[in-house]
Amino acid sequence: MFGYANPKRYQQLSRIILALALVFAVIFLGEGLYLALIASPPDYQQSETVRIMYIHVPAAWLSMFIYASMAVAALTLIIWKHTLAGFYIRAAAPIGAAFTAICLITGSLWGQPTWGTWWVWDARLTSVLILFFLYLGVMALGNAYDNPDKSQQASAWLVLIGSINLPIIKFSVEWWNTLHQPASLTSLSRMANPGIHPDMLVPLLVMAGGFLCLFVVLAILRLNNEILSRKIHVMRLRTIHG
Amino acid sequence: MKQLTAVLMQDLRIDIRHGGQIVILPAFFLLIVLLYPLGLGADVKTLQTSGPGLLIIAALLASLLPLEKLYTDDLKDGTMDLLLLSQQPLSLYVTGKIMAHWIIAGAPLVIMSPVLAQMMGLGISWHALMLVFTPATLLFVLIGQIAAALSLNAQRGSVLLALLVIPLYIPILIFGAGALDLFQSGMSAKGPALFLWAMLAFALPLTPLVTVKLLKMQID
Numbered sequence: 001m002f003g004y005a006n007p008k009r010y011q012q013l014s015r016i017i018l019a020l021a022l023v024f025a026v027i028f029l030g031e032g033l034y035l036a037l038i039a040s041p042p043d044y045q046q047s048e049t050v051r052i053m054y055i056h057v058p059a060a061w062l063s064m065f066i067y068a069s070m071a072v073a074a075l076t077l078i079i080w081k082h083t084l085a086g087f088y089i090r091a092a093a094p095i096g097a098a099f100t101a102i103c104l105i106t107g108s109l110w111g112q113p114t115w116g117t118w119w120v121w122d123a124r125l126t127s128v129l130i131l132f133f134l135y136l137g138v139m140a141l142g143n144a145y146d147n148p149d150k151s152q153q154a155s156a157w158l159v160l161i162g163s164i165n166l167p168i169i170k171f172s173v174e175w176w177n178t179l180h181q182p183a184s185l186t187s188l189s190r191m192a193n194p195g196i197h198p199d200m201l202v203p204l205l206v207m208a209g210g211f212l213c214l215f216v217v218l219a220i221l222r223l224n225n226e227i228l229s230r231k232i233h234v235m236r237l238r239t240i241h242g
Numbered sequence: 243m244k245q246l247t248a249v250l251m252q253d254l255r256i257d258i259r260h261g262g263q264i265v266i267l268p269a270f271f272l273l274i275v276l277l278y279p280l281g282l283g284a285d286v287k288t289l290q291t292s293g294p295g296l297l298i299i300a301a302l303l304a305s306l307l308p309l310e311k312l313y314t315d316d317l318k319d320g321t322m323d324l325l326l327l328s329q330q331p332l333s334l335y336v337t338g339k340i341m342a343h344w345i346i347a348g349a350p351l352v353i354m355s356p357v358l359a360q361m362m363g364l365g366i367s368w369h370a371l372m373l374v375f376t377p378a379t380l381l382f383v384l385i386g387q388i389a390a391a392l393s394l395n396a397q398r399g400s401v402l403l404a405l406l407v408i409p410l411y412i413p414i415l416i417f418g419a420g421a422l423d424l425f426q427s428g429m430s431a432k433g434p435a436l437f438l439w440a441m442l443a444f445a446l447p448l449t450p451l452v453t454v455k456l457l458k459m460q461i462d
Contacts, residue, residue: 130409137406144396153459154392157452158406161388165410168441172416 010084014220021216028210035203050200052110058208059103062215063131066096070138071163074156084223086152087230089159090142091222095215097135104128123174130169134162148230245330249338250345257346263308268350270307274300275358286363293362294422298378300358301351301418302411305382308347309407310400312339312390313457322461332457336450340387348379370425377438378418384442384449385410391456413441 036054070089077085107125108118119125142155257263278296282288316322325335352375356368389407393399417434424431 130412133405133409137402137409140402140405141392141396144393144398144402146397150459154396154456157456157459158392161410161452165413168413169409172413172437 011224014224018217018220021213021220025210025213025217028206028213032203032207032210036207040203041199046114049110049113052106053200054203054207056103056106056110057204058211059099059106060128061208062211063096063100063103063128065212066092066099066215067131067134067159067163067166070096070159074159074163077152077156078160086149086156087223087226088219089138089155090152091226092219093135093138093142093155095218095222097132097139099211099215100128100132100135104132123170126173127166127170130173131166134158134166138162148233245334246338246341249335250342253339253342254345257342264346264350267304267308267347268354271300271304271351271354272358274303275361278362289362290364290426293359293364294366294426295419297355297358297362297364298374298415298418298422301355301375301379302382302415304351305347305379305386306404306407308343309386309390310393310403312343312387313394314399317394317460322457326458326461332454333450336387336453336457340383340450343387344380344383348383351379352376364422364426365428366422366425370431371422373435374418374421374425374431374438377442378414380442381414381438381445382411384445385414388449388452388456391453391460394457394460414438417441 032054037051040051040054042048042050070092073085073088073092076082077089104125107128111120112118138155138158141158142151145151145154275297278292278300279289282292313322325332352372355371355375359366359368359371386407389403389410393402393406396402417437420434421431421438424434
């Protein structure tokens with residue numbers, strides 16, 4: 001792992017991963033979108049609106065996966081001072097926020113015809129919204145200091161604290177809902193129940209794979225940009241100070 | 243111990259001589275609560291059903307206000323540099339800060355809460371209120387001061403602080419409001435109240451250590 005703190009070795013590896021991920025993203029997304037939008041059967045209750053799920057659920061999975069990966073990067077930065085980890089957090093946060101936003105927006109578009117409302121203060125919805133604000137906080141903190149190293153450290157700590165907080169929020173919100181509301185909502189929101197038919201499960205998984213590859217592509221591109229912009233920053237400082 | 247009390251007494255003294263947040267914050271707390279009957283209507287039933295949640299939201303907002311100043315003054319006037327040079331453990335300083343801040347910005351809210359509960363027409367006994375507001379305000383201070391240390395000296399610090407801290411406050415709000423709600427309806431509030439105290443037991447030893455790390459990062 002530490003060999004890749006060397007930028008050159010990282011760049012060699014990232015080029016291979018980037019190419020692979022790009023190819024797989026195109027294949028999976030193309031195949032997945034065809035399966036999801038055209039080939040898969042409409043749901044017997046939700047009819048065609050069920051197709052929103054093929055975007056919604058992978059986005060939700062990724063929004064959590066990206067936060068978890070950022071938490072691992074934050075630990076790596078704080079414990080081992082691994083240089084790439086700080087860049088990774090900065091690179092991944094906006095992508096994670098975008099997937100969370102996609103998840104929220106598609107969810108609300110799906111909710112309108114299915115539940116008859118754009119928004120419910122349901123456990124899942126609320127905790128995803130909070131996750132979105134955590135992403136925003138990480139992004140804001142990442143730009144808050146003039147010294148980029150300090151920004152990275154500060155956002156790493158925030159990611160870590162947020163990762164302790166997130167399960168608490170998740171469970172507390174569920175708790176809080178069972179205190180106040182009938183449990184019917186939570187069972188409705190569990191769309192990805194294990195009893196899903198293979199005709200729908202396959203496109204869902206292909207889409208999830210496509211989203212994951214897309215995330216890898218975007219993350220590597222952004223990571224490279226972050227490294228380049230840091231290089232520019234250092235070069236500028238060098239010319240200023242002679 | 244000596245250092246701890248020194249920090250504690252100094253902060254209290256500074257606060258009193260600078261016009262006393264210890265007085266202003268309860269007034270602010272009262273003002274937020276005052277907004278609810280004006281906004282929602284003074285109907286007793288509405289106030290009774292939404293009152294428990296409103297009280298804890300008001301306490302949350304009142305705790306948010308003084309956080310920004312917590313460490314900035316000490317950073318700007320060089321106190322923190324001296325502390326680092328003096329080789330004294332920074333954790334004692336942070337603990338002293340937290341204690342002083344709770345006395346100034348937390349305890350008054352706890353003391354005020356029975357009065358406000360009476361004004362909202364809630365039938366919650368004063369010791370039930372203490373049982374909820376004591377850990378809630380302590381947690382507001384403990385978690386809030388981490389966010390204060392995180393956004394210390396940052397650009398647009400105060401807006402950033404609110405953005406960072408409110409998502410972190412949500413569990414406290416949920417369990418606090420949950421406990422108060424159960425007390426209000428006369429049921430056992432053991433579950434959420436114990437959760438609050440458990441979070442406090444978890445946060446009390448850990449948060450000062452995190453802040454020490456953050457302050458060290460901020461200074462160098």
